[in-house]
Amino acid sequence: MRSRDVAQATSLRYLAATIPASRRPTPLFNALFVALALIGLASIALADSSTLSASDQPRVIVTSDGEIDDECSLVRFLLYANEFVVEGIITSSSQYHAHGHNWAGDDWAQPYLEAYAKVYPNLVKHDPRYPKPELLQSRTLLGNVKSEGEMDEVTPGSQRIVEVLLDSPDTRPVWLQAWGGTNTIARALKTIEEQHPEKMAEVAKKIRFYFIWEQDETYQTYIRPNWGKFDIPTIISDQFLAFAYENQRQAVPQEVQHYFSASWMNQHLRDRGPLVALYKAHDDGRFRSEGDSPAFLHVIPNGLRSEESPDWGGWGGRFVKVRSNTWLDPVAEPGYEYPAGRWYTGSAWGRQRVKQEIPNDEVLTAYLRPQWRWIDAIQNDFAARADWCVKEFKDANHSPVVSIDGALSREVTPGEAVKLSASATDPDGDRLTFRWWQYSEADSAKATVTIAGIDSANDASFVVPDEPGKQVHIILEVTDNGTPSLVGYQRVVCNIKGN
Structure with a gap:
């Protein structure tokens, strides 16, 4: 052939x-x-x-205020557009950006879409699921941008959200991501409430929220009071600080900072075509910020299954339930009480800690670990996709494909020896290494299990602890020896039965 x-x-x-x-x-x-x-x-x-x-791809709608780190996130997002059904890219406002206030322009996303169109012919050589540029253009719309929190006006962007949510034959979840304010999302939901109140419950079943802070008040003043009764799964992230501006220097371990360095960025992102050329690193090539990327990293179907429950953890962080179906960042401080209202720059624990400027702050580092623990894999995967913009399939690297033998979620019994077995293939024929590990932070069980054969594909096992009603999460990482080295995952969730 x-x-x-x-x-x-x-x-x-x-x-x-x-x-x-x-x-x-x-x-x-x-x-x-x-x-x-x-x-x-x-x-x-x-x-x-x-x-x-x-049918297996997550449906996503991005709302963004066009801040410079949103621009960086959009480059990465477009390189992952093959993993989603991109239902909308909507420009919205925030407390930081709106008409007349540090505004990037109503059409700030256009250069990125035009650059995507130029690299699209090469991207589809690596995955035919990349959406056509014309489709992305048709779904890139202006939302509510006139002022912070403005949600009075019906806009093309808000109407696109309405259209997607009212698409009755399609019951798949829709991830509504707020990289800026939530006001355009709020306007869309208000339109549905006003025009189709009988459909609110049906619509709510589809919605999944992932907010990068609450960057205006509309979640608290409209969405929560009017839609809270439907228990819409809601993630509001503060862990994104591990990806934002200078925070990685203050709080991310030295060995991880390598992936933000000018040397690493220049090696992997320079001369990768017109789309990656728009990536706004610092002048020396050093990583600037992608505070919004965790919103879509969370739903990339990479095998970690983080989209199934916010407390399971994955590339978009790990969260704890603080009130009815609302998930915030895990705060280890004894006696800490989460705010009843907004989780944002004025209240989120990590942001308040950053302001203290504590040298070598191990507490802050631990707080952000659910996000930075994956950064080496995240950055290498980004670098590989940058290569896809300019290289032929045979000259680029692609992630291993991992398959677990048996069910991904299992009922197990205390004292049972659980066998762990898997297979993996590599699209490029690379050599693969296997590693099983217990994701103890995601466990409800307290015990640390000993995995025998941690580097074996099909001869690993562990003994179930005596903790009926609890869960143990086992992650399989399969790493190739390509350049850059890439990881494929699977997660086995063991539910311990009662006596």
Whole structure:
């Protein structure tokens, strides 16, 4: 086959392997699917793979105030657009940015979309699921931007959110992300309340909120009072500080700071085409900020399953439930009481700690660990996708595809020896190493388990602790030896049965 056919066939096998076992088609269909890929009938197979994969992709709507770190986050987001159904990219205001106040412009996102269009022909060589530039353009709209918290006006952006939420045949969750204020989201929900009150409960079942702080008051003044009764899962992050501005120098360990350094950034992001060229690092190439990226990193289907519950943890951080279906950052301070109102620059624990400017602040470092613990893998994955903008499939690296033998969530019994077995393939034929580890922060069980065969693909095991009703989370990391080195994951959740 031609090299492009090989790349497409490899991508098809990659897509098939990433579909959860419980949701895969029949064995006969799988056999036909792989056969089509192997003989290079890409035009037929791609149509099937797109249909199959779309049902498993998270639906996301981004709202952003266009701050410089939002611009950096948008570059990364577009490189991950193959992982989502991008339902909207909406410009909104915030307490920091609005018309007449540090405004980036109503069309600030356009240069990035135009650059995406230029690299799109190369990106689809690596994954045919990348959305067409015309589709992204049609879904990039202006929301409520005239002032901080303005939600009186119905805007194209707010109406796009309404349209997606009222799409009755599609019941998949919609992740509404606020990189800036929540006012455009609030306007959309108010429109639904005013025009379709009978559909509020149905709509609420779809919604998942991920906010980077509360950057205006509309969540507290409108969304929570009027929609709180529906218990919409809501994450409000302060851990993003590990990705924001100079905080990584103050609170991120030295070995992790390497991935923000000018030398690392220049090595992996320079000369990677017109989209990555727009990435606004500091003049020397050093990382500036991507405070909003955790909002979409949280829902990338990388095998960590963080989207299933905010306290499970993953690339977008880990959170604890502080009130009905509202999840904030874990604060270890004894006797700490979370604020009843906004979680933002004026109240969030991490922000208040940063202001104290404590040298070598190990407490702050521990607080941000749920986010920075993944930064090496996150940055290497970003670097690989930057390569996809300019390199052929055979010259770039792609993540290992990992599959667990048996159920991902299991009922286990105290004292039982749980066998852990998996397989993995690498799209590039790289050598793979396996590592099983207990994600104790995500556990409700208190015990530390000893995993025998931690580096074995199919001969690892542990003994279930005597803690009925609790959970143990086991992560499998499979790392390749490509450049940059990439990681594939799976998580096994063990629910301990009662006696």
